[in-house]
Amino acid sequence: MxxxxxxxxxxxxxxxxxxxxxxxxxxxxxxRRTVILGPNGAGKSLLLRICHGLLRPDAGTVGWLGDDxxxxxxxxxxxxxxxxxLRRSVLANAAYGLQLKGIGRTERIARAEQALRMTxxxxxxxxxxxxxxxxxxxxxxxARAQSLDPEVLFLxxxxxxxxxxxxxQIEELIGRIHGLGAAIVMTTHDLGQARRVADEVVFLxxxxxxxxxxxxxxxxxPTHDLxxxxxxxxxxx
Amino acid sequence: xxxxxxSAFWIAIQLMAGLDAELTDIVGRSLRVSLSAVFFxxxxxxxxxxxxxxxxxxxxxxAVVLLxxxxxxxxxxxxxxxxxxxxxxxxLGVLGLLFTPGAMIIAQTLLxxxxxxxxxxxxxxxxxxxxREQLCSLGAGPGQMMMTLLWDGRVMLTTAVMAxxxxxxxxxGAVFIVGGNIAYATRVMTTAxxxxxxxxxxxxxxxxxxxxxxxxxxVNAGVxxxxxxxxxxxxxx
Numbered sequence: 001m002x003x004x005x006x007x008x009x010x011x012x013x014x015x016x017x018x019x020x021x022x023x024x025x026x027x028x029x030x031x032r033r034t035v036i037l038g039p040n041g042a043g044k045s046l047l048l049r050i051c052h053g054l055l056r057p058d059a060g061t062v063g064w065l066g067d068d069x070x071x072x073x074x075x076x077x078x079x080x081x082x083x084x085x086l087r088r089s090v091l092a093n094a095a096y097g098l099q100l101k102g103i104g105r106t107e108r109i110a111r112a113e114q115a116l117r118m119t120x121x122x123x124x125x126x127x128x129x130x131x132x133x134x135x136x137x138x139x140x141x142x143a144r145a146q147s148l149d150p151e152v153l154f155l156x157x158x159x160x161x162x163x164x165x166x167x168x169q170i171e172e173l174i175g176r177i178h179g180l181g182a183a184i185v186m187t188t189h190d191l192g193q194a195r196r197v198a199d200e201v202v203f204l205x206x207x208x209x210x211x212x213x214x215x216x217x218x219x220x221x222p223t224h225d226l227x228x229x230x231x232x233x234x235x236x237x
Numbered sequence: 238x239x240x241x242x243x244s245a246f247w248i249a250i251q252l253m254a255g256l257d258a259e260l261t262d263i264v265g266r267s268l269r270v271s272l273s274a275v276f277f278x279x280x281x282x283x284x285x286x287x288x289x290x291x292x293x294x295x296x297x298x299x300a301v302v303l304l305x306x307x308x309x310x311x312x313x314x315x316x317x318x319x320x321x322x323x324x325x326x327x328x329l330g331v332l333g334l335l336f337t338p339g340a341m342i343i344a345q346t347l348l349x350x351x352x353x354x355x356x357x358x359x360x361x362x363x364x365x366x367x368x369r370e371q372l373c374s375l376g377a378g379p380g381q382m383m384m385t386l387l388w389d390g391r392v393m394l395t396t397a398v399m400a401x402x403x404x405x406x407x408x409x410g411a412v413f414i415v416g417g418n419i420a421y422a423t424r425v426m427t428t429a430x431x432x433x434x435x436x437x438x439x440x441x442x443x444x445x446x447x448x449x450x451x452x453x454x455x456v457n458a459g460v461x462x463x464x465x466x467x468x469x470x471x472x473x474x
Contacts, residue, residue: 054373074376084371087389096385097375148375 135166248440274345286357307351316414356397
């Protein structure tokens with residue numbers, strides 16, 4: 001049974017007397033590529049972390065379909081802006097998530113190798129992961145996530161520190177992982193990327209959801225003034 | 238005296254070159270006692286340090302302060318405590334360990350466990366900051382986190398272990414009190430140096446002193462090589 005849709009209701013998060021997320025309600029459905037779009041400081045990364053369960057909101061609810069929270073947890077994965085590379089080989093990094101889940105060695109290696117082939121890193125399997133380029137490291141982070149065969153893949157500005165070539169590779173991989181059946185939830189401040197990747201856009205500004213609509217409609221006829229200003233490049237924060 | 242020093246130095250060289258029986262006995266015991274203490278201190282200190290870095294519990298900050306303070310425990314005080322515990326009327330007197338190498342291992346273990354634990358905590362903590370979100374995202378439990386951090390920090394953690402060894406091999410107060418400096422039974426390098434110097438037998442004292450310095454150099458060179466090799470392979474960056 002699917003764990004989607006994910007429902008957020010009235011989610012609020014404050015720190016240091018400042019409202020970082022303010023009454024966020026949204027629904028993330030299955031099978032789609034949802035892009036959480038907004039200028040820097042809008043609260044995109046915080047929202048993503050709350051969805052994934054890394055942060056707990058001060059108020060409001062985050063609910064997956066079904067009653068089993070642990071099950072929902074184990075069927076999602078996340079890739080961070082700066083890839084976290086364990087001080088191990090590329091293959092050991094790719095297999096690490098499976099190892100935590102107690103998957104036996106043979107299956108673990110097979111699935112990790114398959115994920116490495118998919119991300120074009122098979123030739124680097126024995127190499128120390130920390131000697132990879134940043135672009136390759138981010139592909140390895142994707143391989144590590146993909147090896148878990150997640151139903152939902154969260155990506156937090158996965159290409160923010162990459163050059164255009166590496167960015168293209170990551171976007172292509174995201175498309176392939178989506179093609180294999182994973183729902184994608186990704187944050188970005190990059191309009192071009194949102195146009196290339198999104199099926200659906202959640203536009204966030206100063207901790208509030210301004211607009212959630214299908215990507216095609218969002219870019220053609222945004223309903224809110226702030227969305228229009230952002231699309232025109234006039235909304236900087 | 239001025240004429241005696243060069244000759245003592247010369248005799249010291251001869252003792253070392255000729256593998257003098259008493260000298261090798263003392264050096265061998267020193268190594269056995271201190272390496273055993275390092276082994277037990279690492280067995281306790283590495284997991285303890287990692288646990289204090291990973292687990293949140295009430296009073297953790299106070300525990301860290303206490304652990305750091307324990308690094309500076311005077312060896313003679315440890316010696317006294319162990320002496321009292323192991324003496325015939327003490328709680329562990331029945332073991333009959335007083336004035337044996339076993340007692341010296343216990344005393345040195347108590348002396349350096351806080352050093353290994355406190356330094357490990359610091360190293361693991363730094364690594365944990367970097368890994369935390371990724372490990373949480375992959376669903377690692379606290380025990381799995383500790384194992385991962387200890388393994389990935391292994392190169393840096395050798396420094397903590399070596400610091401413990403340096404302290405153990407060089408201390409004189411604790412082993413003197415609980416060992417008694419008995420020839421061919423509990424005499425180690427530091428207690429022998431102190432005795433031979435007071436007896437005026439400068440040659441043996443000097444030979445032992447030079448070996449101590451050489452060992453300190455060798456240990457530090459070993460650590461530098463290890464961490465250097467780790468860095469060269471991109472583990473530390």
